[in-house]
Amino acid sequence: MSAHPEGETPRGLSRRPVELVTAAILIALAFVVLWDSYGRGAGWDNGPQNGFFPARVGWLFLAAALFILVQSFRAENSVFVTFAQLGQVSRVLGPLVLFVALIQPLGLYVAASIFILVFMGVVATSRWWSIVLTAILVPIVCFWIFELQFRVPLPKGPLEAMLGY
Amino acid sequence: MEDLSSLIAGFQVALSWQNVGFMAIGVVLGIIVGVLPGLGGPNGVAILLPLTFGMDPTSAIILLSSIYWGALFGGAITSILFNIPGEAWSVATTFDGYPMAVQGKAAEALTAAFTASFIGALSGVILITFVAPLVASFALRFGPAEFFAVFLLTFCSFIGMGRENRAKILASLCIGFLLAAVGLDSISGDLRMTFGSTELMRGFDFLIVVIGLFGVSEILLTVEEGLVFKGKQATIDLKVVLRTWAGLPRYWATLARSSLVGMWMGVTPGGAIAASFMGYGLAKRFSRRGANFGKGEIEGVLAPETAAHAAGTSALLPMLALGIPGSATAAVLLGGLLVWGLQPGPMLFVEQKDFVWGLIASMYLGNLAGLIIVLATVPLFAAIMRIPFSFVAPVILIVCAIGAYTISNSIFDIWLMLIFGIVGYVFKKLDYPLAPLVLALVLGDRAEDAFRQALLGSGGSLGVFVANGLVTTLVALAMILLFWGPVSDLIGAVRRRSGRAGKAAEAAE
Numbered sequence: 001m002s003a004h005p006e007g008e009t010p011r012g013l014s015r016r017p018v019e020l021v022t023a024a025i026l027i028a029l030a031f032v033v034l035w036d037s038y039g040r041g042a043g044w045d046n047g048p049q050n051g052f053f054p055a056r057v058g059w060l061f062l063a064a065a066l067f068i069l070v071q072s073f074r075a076e077n078s079v080f081v082t083f084a085q086l087g088q089v090s091r092v093l094g095p096l097v098l099f100v101a102l103i104q105p106l107g108l109y110v111a112a113s114i115f116i117l118v119f120m121g122v123v124a125t126s127r128w129w130s131i132v133l134t135a136i137l138v139p140i141v142c143f144w145i146f147e148l149q150f151r152v153p154l155p156k157g158p159l160e161a162m163l164g165y
Numbered sequence: 166m167e168d169l170s171s172l173i174a175g176f177q178v179a180l181s182w183q184n185v186g187f188m189a190i191g192v193v194l195g196i197i198v199g200v201l202p203g204l205g206g207p208n209g210v211a212i213l214l215p216l217t218f219g220m221d222p223t224s225a226i227i228l229l230s231s232i233y234w235g236a237l238f239g240g241a242i243t244s245i246l247f248n249i250p251g252e253a254w255s256v257a258t259t260f261d262g263y264p265m266a267v268q269g270k271a272a273e274a275l276t277a278a279f280t281a282s283f284i285g286a287l288s289g290v291i292l293i294t295f296v297a298p299l300v301a302s303f304a305l306r307f308g309p310a311e312f313f314a315v316f317l318l319t320f321c322s323f324i325g326m327g328r329e330n331r332a333k334i335l336a337s338l339c340i341g342f343l344l345a346a347v348g349l350d351s352i353s354g355d356l357r358m359t360f361g362s363t364e365l366m367r368g369f370d371f372l373i374v375v376i377g378l379f380g381v382s383e384i385l386l387t388v389e390e391g392l393v394f395k396g397k398q399a400t401i402d403l404k405v406v407l408r409t410w411a412g413l414p415r416y417w418a419t420l421a422r423s424s425l426v427g428m429w430m431g432v433t434p435g436g437a438i439a440a441s442f443m444g445y446g447l448a449k450r451f452s453r454r455g456a457n458f459g460k461g462e463i464e465g466v467l468a469p470e471t472a473a474h475a476a477g478t479s480a481l482l483p484m485l486a487l488g489i490p491g492s493a494t495a496a497v498l499l500g501g502l503l504v505w506g507l508q509p510g511p512m513l514f515v516e517q518k519d520f521v522w523g524l525i526a527s528m529y530l531g532n533l534a535g536l537i538i539v540l541a542t543v544p545l546f547a548a549i550m551r552i553p554f555s556f557v558a559p560v561i562l563i564v565c566a567i568g569a570y571t572i573s574n575s576i577f578d579i580w581l582m583l584i585f586g587i588v589g590y591v592f593k594k595l596d597y598p599l600a601p602l603v604l605a606l607v608l609g610d611r612a613e614d615a616f617r618q619a620l621l622g623s624g625g626s627l628g629v630f631v632a633n634g635l636v637t638t639l640v641a642l643a644m645i646l647l648f649w650g651p652v653s654d655l656i657g658a659v660r661r662r663s664g665r666a667g668k669a670a671e672a673a674e
Contacts, residue, residue: 015595022595026336033343036358047621050353053613054346061339067332080594085389092388093587096381096562100579108570112563123555138560142567150216152571 012082019072030062095119107157109139175522187228192535195235206236206494208379211372212568222505227527238539241278254473257445261465272401276409283536285471288424289478290528300486304511309618314639316612321647333597341602344369345609364577371606380565381586427475444472493600496607
C-alpha cells in the first residue's frame with residue numbers, strides 16, 4: 001500500500017509477534033489437517049484413500065509454515081499497524097460485526113440500515129440528516145434491485161413480514 | 166481457416182443487441198468496480214456471478230468478462246489521478262502517471278494509459294484467437310497424469326516466478342488446496358475435515374473466500390489510510406486524445422516489447438503484476454529518455470499498462486484452452502463456467518463452439534467499447550472517488566454481504582466472508598499473496614482428482630508422471646520454473662556479495 005506519513009516513529013503493534021502468531025496458527029492448522037487425514041486413512045486401499053492428497057498437502061503446508069516461523073525470527077522488526085490505524089480499522093470492523101450479527105434476527109435490510117447509522121455516526125464526518133437519508137435510501141434501493149428486479153430473496157425479518165413480504 | 170469462420174460466427178453472436186447491451190453495462194460496472202476501493206476485478210465478478218445464474222451462459226460471460234475489462238481500465242484512473250493503484254498491476258502506472266497529473270498533463274496520461282491498455286488487451290486477444298484452439302486441440306490428448314502435470318506447472322510457476330516470499334506463496338497455495346478439500350469428497354463420497362459441522366459439509370465456496378479476501382480486507386486496508394482521498398482533476402477532450410494518439414507511433418518499440426512481455430507472463434500464471442513491473446523496467450532500460458522515468462514520462466505510463474493488460478487478457482488463454490486460470494479474476498470466471506454447467510478445458514472448443522467464439526469476439530468488442538466509454542466518461546468516474554468514503558464503505562460492505570449470501574442463501578456464508586476479510590487483511594499486511602490461494606481453491610478438487618486418477622491407473626507408482634515424453638516434459642518444465650526463482654536469487658546473492666567484495670577492494674586501494 002502507499003507510504004505511511006513518517007514523522008516520529010508512530011507507536012503500534014510490531015510486526016514480529018503478528019508474524020509469529022500467524023505462523024503458529026498455520027502450524028496448528030497443518031496438524032489439524034494431518035490428524036484428520038490420517039484419522040480417515042491417508043494410505044492406499046485399492047487406490048488412494050480420501051485422506052491421501054490432503055495429508056501430502058498438509059505435510060508441505062507444515063514445512064512451509066515452520067519455515068515462515070523460523071524466518072520471522074530473523075526478519076527485521078517493524079511496525080505492523082499503528083494504534084491510530086488500528087483504531088480506524090476497528091471503527092469499520094465493529095459496526096460490520098454488528099451488521100452481520102443482526103442479519104439473522106432483523107433481516108438484511110434493517111440490519112443494513114442500522115449498520116449505516118452506526119458506521120456513519122461513529123465516523124462522524126457527515127451531517128445527521130444525510131446519515132439518516134442514506135440509512136433509509138440504501139436498503140430501499142437494495143430491496144428494489146435484488147427483491148423486485150432480480151428476484152433474489154435476501155434474509156428478511158419482522159419488519160418485512162409486517163409489510164407483507 | 167475454420168477458426169476464422171468460427172470467429173466471424175462469434176462476432177454475430179456477440180453483436181446481437183442484447184449482448185452489446187450487456188457489454189456496455191459490464192464495462193461501466195467494471196470501471197466503477199475498478200475505481201472504488203475494495204471492489205477489484207475478482208471481487209466485482211464474484212458478487213455479480215450469482216445474479217447471472219439464470220442467464221444464457223454466453224450473455225453471462227460477456228457481461229462478466231466486460232466487467233473484467235472495465236476494471237482493468239478503471240484501475241488506471243485511480244492510479245493516475247489519485248496515486249492509488251486500484252489493482253496491484255496498476256502500481257507501476259502510478260510511477261509516471263501521477264507525476265504527469267501533478268504537472269497538469271492528466272488528460273494525456275489517461276489517454277495514453279487507456280490506449281496502451283487497449284493495445285495490450287488487443288494483442289492478448291489476438292494471441293487467444295490463434296493459439297488457444299491449437300493448445301486446446303493439443304490438450305485433447307491429455308490423460309489424468311498430463312493434466313496433473315499442467316496443474317503442477319501452474320502452481321510451480323507461481324512459486325518460482327512470484328515476487329513474494331516463496332514459503333508464503335507455498336503456504337497460501339496449501340491453504341487453498343486444503344480449503345478445497347473440506348466437505349464432500351467427490352470420489353469416495355466421504356466427508357472430509359468437517360469436524361461434525363453441518364455448515365462445513367458444503368465446503369468453502371471460492372466466491373465467499375474471494376469476496377472476503379479481496380473485498381472486505383481491501384476496505385479495512387483502505388480505511389487505515391484515513392477516509393479522505395485527494396485527487397487531481399481531469400477532463401479529456403477530443404483534441405488531447407488525437408494529439409496523444411498522434412504521438413504514440415514513436416513509442417512502437419515500447420508498446421511491442423510490453424505486449425510481448427505481457428503475453429508471455431500472462432500465459433504463465435500470476436503474471437499480470439510481474440508483467441507490469443517488467444514492462445516498466447525494460448522500457449526504462451531501453452528508452453532514450455530512461456533517466457526521466459518516474460518524473461512524468463509518457464512512456465512510463467504506456468509500458469506497464471500495455472504489459473499488464475496483455476497479461477490480464479492472455480490469462481484467459483489457459484483458462485479457456487486448459488481450464489486453468491492464469492489470474493484470480495480468470496479463476497472466478499472459470500468458477501462461473503462450472504456453475505453454468507460448462508466444463509472448461511479442451512472439450513469446450515469442440516462442444517461449445519458458439520460459446521467460445523462468442524466470448525473471444527466479445528473480447529475484441531468489449532475492449533473497444535471499454536476504450537470509448539472510458540475516454541468519454543473519465544470525469545464522471547473521477548467524481549465517484551470524491552464521494553465521501555464514510556458513505557461508500559458501508560454500501561460496498563453491504564453489497565459484499567448480499568453477494569456472499571446469494572451464492573447459497575446462507576447467513577453462515579456472511580460470517581465466513583467476514584472471517585476471510587480479517588484473514589485477508591492480516592495476510593496482505595504480512596505479504597502472503599492471495600491469488601495463489603484462490604487459484605488453488607478453485608483448482609484444488611480437479612487437481613486432486615487428476616492426481617488420484619493418475620495414481621489409480623498406475624497402481625500407486627509415481628512413475629506415471631514420467632511415463633511418456635509429454636508428461637515428462639511438463640513435469641520437467643514445472644521443476645525448472647519451481648527452481649528458477651530460488652536459483653536466480655542465489656546467483657544474484659552470490660554476485661552481489663562478490664560485487665561488494667570487489668567494491669570494498671577498490672575502496673581499499
